[in-house]
Amino acid sequence: MASLRHAQKTGQSVLAGKLARGERARKLTALSLIAPLFLLLVCVFGVPILAVLYYSVDNPLIGKVLPQTTAAMAEWDGRALPGDAAFDAFAADAKLAYKAKTIARAALRLNYEIAGFRSMTMKAARRIHRFKGASIKEELIALDKRWGDIVYWRAIKDASASYTPRYLLAAVDLELTWGQGIVQVEENRRIYLAYLMETFWISAVVVLLCVVIGYPIAYLIATSKPAKQRILFILILIPFWTSLLVRTAAWVVLLQNQGMVNDFLIWLGITDQPFEMIFNRFGVYVAMVHILLPFMVLPVYSVMKSISTDYMRAAASLGARPFSAFLSIYLPQTIPGLGAGCLLVFVISLGFYITPALVGGRSDQMIASLIAQFALGTANWGMAAALAVVVLVCVAAIYPIYHRFAGGDRMKLN
Amino acid sequence: MSLKGTLGKWTAAVVMATTVSIGVAEAREFTIASWGGEYQKGQRDIFFAPYAKSKGMKFLEDTYLGGWAQFQAMQETKNIPWDVVQVETAEMARGCEEGLFLQLDWSKIGPKANYVSGAASECGVGVVIVSVVIAYNDDLIGADKPKTLEDFFNVKKWPGKRGLRDDPKHKLEFALMADGVPVGDVYKVLSTPAGVDRAFVKLDEVKPFLQFWKAGAQAPEWLGSGDVVMSTAYNGRVSSAQKSGRNLKMIWDRNTVYLDSWVILKDSAHIETAYGYMKYYSDPKLQAEYSMNVLPYGPSVKDAVQHIPAKVTETLPAGKNVEGAFVTGSAEGIAFWIDNLDELTERWNAWKGQ
Numbered sequence: 223m224a225s226l227r228h229a230q231k232t233g234q235s236v237l238a239g240k241l242a243r244g245e246r247a248r249k250l251t252a253l254s255l256i257a258p259l260f261l262l263l264v265c266v267f268g269v270p271i272l273a274v275l276y277y278s279v280d281n282p283l284i285g286k287v288l289p290q291t292t293a294a295m296a297e298w299d300g301r302a303l304p305g306d307a308a309f310d311a312f313a314a315d316a317k318l319a320y321k322a323k324t325i326a327r328a329a330l331r332l333n334y335e336i337a338g339f340r341s342m343t344m345k346a347a348r349r350i351h352r353f354k355g356a357s358i359k360e361e362l363i364a365l366d367k368r369w370g371d372i373v374y375w376r377a378i379k380d381a382s383a384s385y386t387p388r389y390l391l392a393a394v395d396l397e398l399t400w401g402q403g404i405v406q407v408e409e410n411r412r413i414y415l416a417y418l419m420e421t422f423w424i425s426a427v428v429v430l431l432c433v434v435i436g437y438p439i440a441y442l443i444a445t446s447k448p449a450k451q452r453i454l455f456i457l458i459l460i461p462f463w464t465s466l467l468v469r470t471a472a473w474v475v476l477l478q479n480q481g482m483v484n485d486f487l488i489w490l491g492i493t494d495q496p497f498e499m500i501f502n503r504f505g506v507y508v509a510m511v512h513i514l515l516p517f518m519v520l521p522v523y524s525v526m527k528s529i530s531t532d533y534m535r536a537a538a539s540l541g542a543r544p545f546s547a548f549l550s551i552y553l554p555q556t557i558p559g560l561g562a563g564c565l566l567v568f569v570i571s572l573g574f575y576i577t578p579a580l581v582g583g584r585s586d587q588m589i590a591s592l593i594a595q596f597a598l599g600t601a602n603w604g605m606a607a608a609l610a611v612v613v614l615v616c617v618a619a620i621y622p623i624y625h626r627f628a629g630g631d632r633m634k635l636n
Numbered sequence: 637m638s639l640k641g642t643l644g645k646w647t648a649a650v651v652m653a654t655t656v657s658i659g660v661a662e663a664r665e666f667t668i669a670s671w672g673g674e675y676q677k678g679q680r681d682i683f684f685a686p687y688a689k690s691k692g693m694k695f696l697e698d699t700y701l702g703g704w705a706q707f708q709a710m711q712e713t714k715n716i717p718w719d720v721v722q723v724e725t726a727e728m729a730r731g732c733e734e735g736l737f738l739q740l741d742w743s744k745i746g747p748k749a750n751y752v753s754g755a756a757s758e759c760g761v762g763v764v765i766v767s768v769v770i771a772y773n774d775d776l777i778g779a780d781k782p783k784t785l786e787d788f789f790n791v792k793k794w795p796g797k798r799g800l801r802d803d804p805k806h807k808l809e810f811a812l813m814a815d816g817v818p819v820g821d822v823y824k825v826l827s828t829p830a831g832v833d834r835a836f837v838k839l840d841e842v843k844p845f846l847q848f849w850k851a852g853a854q855a856p857e858w859l860g861s862g863d864v865v866m867s868t869a870y871n872g873r874v875s876s877a878q879k880s881g882r883n884l885k886m887i888w889d890r891n892t893v894y895l896d897s898w899v900i901l902k903d904s905a906h907i908e909t910a911y912g913y914m915k916y917y918s919d920p921k922l923q924a925e926y927s928m929n930v931l932p933y934g935p936s937v938k939d940a941v942q943h944i945p946a947k948v949t950e951t952l953p954a955g956k957n958v959e960g961a962f963v964t965g966s967a968e969g970i971a972f973w974i975d976n977l978d979e980l981t982e983r984w985n986a987w988k989g990q
Contacts, residue, residue: 323735327711330730330974337979341971344733411979413858413986420989478861501797501847501863579802579850584843585989592985600977 277607281386287328288315292382309359320347335377389608421588425571431511436518444526462516473509505581518563525559640922662686666906669721670700678930687916719904723822732759738900744911755936761914762936767871767953770887773859799867802848803983808835811935823968875932893961
């Protein structure tokens, strides 16, 4: 009896096992089907974003190039000039690093902390192997009295940590000081927040203009006959397929002082002095709205075409005037498309810099131009990453607010 | 030399990715990186291809976009996609200090005395001299023509916008010279905080009139269309605009002189070929041919001027035009900008936006 029950149980568990295996196989098949997509997402979005986050705090250079100095100063409290041990360790590191040609990169990193620290370090590294006296400390200070100034040693200590908050702080115009904690940087170096605000402001205005211009266009397309619809679509899509640079350059040709628009206005006699329409904020708005308009029109259109005309007719038959019918019946139904359009235009606007650089004036530059300057020009990747993180955080913070107002759950990205 | 300028740079990431994937150094041919476009095409016809032919070898080309990003990628990935590359002075100095570029054995190239001042250095062999001059549109400027550096700042006599490259480097020197600092004392003044303030105060005089350019092509375009009355511009760009019919004029007074250099990547597998290439590039006749027939930049070897008619030399950054000019490649100038670039760029951006 016991053995029978046992056999039954085994039979059941065999069956359950088979079932589970089948289930697992199915799950594996399903997983393997979405795996390429998942991997693509991880590689294209996940990894780069994590890398940017990491780069914004990563700080391995000084620890690697000046390891003995880093160790000698690990316990240093920063209140008084470090003792001979730190100076000796620095001399030993500098000698080796000078031979290995790594000192220049370390010196440049130290220069981020205090301008001028680079040449001071290089000068020391070139001379240090000729030091003969008993005290390296004395000789180093004799070579350049700044070595006797505690701020430079604090800078070495700050720079030698494996991870640093300095880039992220600098990206919001703050710095970490000894004594006062985190403070704002001096006034003529406060730029990043101002650029960030300017970037958000420009993007917001562009969104608004895109709504004002794009909404009626989308409505026109959605309510036109198919033949006309096709023509309107082509008119929207051809510029959409043209290179951004070409379109921006075209605006320069059109709007400059002796450009076509000004020539035409002068010919008409409307003005005898050309209007300044480019290389200022106006030019930036014109060019950006032109580039981004399809991102507004397309999602709004896709929502509009699914709205039945019956609703508006019902509203009219119930006595609503066209305007109030539009406000209370039509507009709310287009909100999902409008929301998607606004979000797309806003987020893409935040990353613009070629267009403002080409058609903007002195004070129309956006944060992305600074990121590019750091990433490609001076190759200060920590600072570039930190600024990117700040923009990313701002967008992430805005999204929930926006979600609440625009009802993002109903949002339709086509 | 920013022939391609900042605009080209935004593709840097893409180019970097491709150059990184190009593969193992031994397997590839001798690779030359220069500044692309019309400039590099001229180099190919006069220097690259004939040299390769004389050696019976193949070669590859690539484009360098300026700045340090491409070199930093090489340092971090240890993948060296080029053998020789044409760089500006600041990058040459940095790459030399950081051990990325080879320290040259000049006995393999030629006597240093053959080169113009600064063109024969520890890691670099001069390629070409480029000047940034003040240019104006002769059709639009009126009867009274500007002649000096100071006139750029004279907004009473010549009202209207002025084009300036969007970059603090060498603009602060430009302002100090206009404020009466002799060319030789510029860095003595600029290396004090008071000197930097003085430069910004001078720039404040024209600040409401400034319109910043990034790509070298923008300045002559703006001058042609009358959007600016004067602009700093690369001399070669102005010459090209003149050839295409624009009546632009150049002011050579204390123009800003840049020297580009060839450097050899230290881990190159073609070092001897690279030395031969540098020697070949230093041929006065070929350099003269380039200056006359391709782009009007100045030769880096002294004797080249003898092969150029005096009339043509007057339009080049050579001979009389570079005497009394402000030369950017001095040791103190390079050191000043490596030390202060980050801080002054921040201040420049803040100043610009205010």
